[in-house]
Amino acid sequence: MSDDIDIDTDDLERRMKGAMDALRHEFASLRTGRASASMIDPITVDAYGSPTPINQVGTVNVPEPRMVTINVWDKALVGKVEKAIRESGLGINPQLNGTIIMLPIPELNEERRKELTKVAAGYAEHARVAVRNVRRDGMDQIKKAKGKGMSEDDQKFWESSVQDLTDKAIAEVDKALEAKQAEIMQV
Structure with missing residues (x-):
C-alpha cells in the first residue's frame, strides 16, 4: 500500500458508532410498560x-x-x-x-406494543441509513484517492475495510432492534 494515500477508517468507525449511540438514545425513550x-x-x-x-x-x-x-x-x-x-x-x-x-405508566396493550415495535423498527432504519451514508462518504474518499494515484489493489483493500465496518455496524443495529422489540413485546 502506498504511504501517502490513506483512508481514515477510524473516523468512519467513530461516525458509525455515533449512529448506534443515537439509536440507543432513541430506544431509551420508547415506553415499554x-x-x-x-x-x-x-x-x-x-x-x-x-x-x-x-x-x-x-x-x-x-x-x-x-x-x-x-x-x-x-x-x-x-x-x-x-x-x-x-x-x-x-x-x-x-x-x-x-x-x-x-x-x-399504564400496562401496554397488545396493539400499543405492536405500534411501538414499528416505531423501534423506524428508528433502526434511520440508524442503518446513517451508517450507509458514512459508508458512502468512505467510498467517495477512496474514489478521490484513486484519482490521486491509488493502486487498484489498495482501492480493493480500502473498499473491503469500509464494507466490513458497515456490515458490523448494520449487524449491531439489527441486534439492538431485535433486543428492543423483544423487550417491548414482553408482558
Missing part, C-alpha cells in the same frame, strides 16, 4: 422563550417501577410541562400535585 426517566428526554417545554428539555426545568425521579415524577422548580412552568407531556404522544396522562407532576 416500565418507568424510565429517559422516556421524557425528547420532550421539550417552552420555558423562558426557548424550547427546554424537561429535565432542565425540574427534577425527574422514578420512585416506583410504574411511576415517573417531575418536581418542577418554577411554579409558572407546571402547566406548560403538563401540556408538553400530554401533547408528546407518549400516551401518558399526567397528574398534578402542587409542583410535582406524576406520570403513572
Whole structure:
C-alpha cells in the first residue's frame, strides 16, 4: 500500500458508532410498560422563550417501577410541562400535585406494543441509513484517492475495510432492534 494515500477508517468507525449511540438514545425513550426517566428526554417545554428539555426545568425521579415524577422548580412552568407531556404522544396522562407532576405508566396493550415495535423498527432504519451514508462518504474518499494515484489493489483493500465496518455496524443495529422489540413485546 502506498504511504501517502490513506483512508481514515477510524473516523468512519467513530461516525458509525455515533449512529448506534443515537439509536440507543432513541430506544431509551420508547415506553415499554416500565418507568424510565429517559422516556421524557425528547420532550421539550417552552420555558423562558426557548424550547427546554424537561429535565432542565425540574427534577425527574422514578420512585416506583410504574411511576415517573417531575418536581418542577418554577411554579409558572407546571402547566406548560403538563401540556408538553400530554401533547408528546407518549400516551401518558399526567397528574398534578402542587409542583410535582406524576406520570403513572399504564400496562401496554397488545396493539400499543405492536405500534411501538414499528416505531423501534423506524428508528433502526434511520440508524442503518446513517451508517450507509458514512459508508458512502468512505467510498467517495477512496474514489478521490484513486484519482490521486491509488493502486487498484489498495482501492480493493480500502473498499473491503469500509464494507466490513458497515456490515458490523448494520449487524449491531439489527441486534439492538431485535433486543428492543423483544423487550417491548414482553408482558
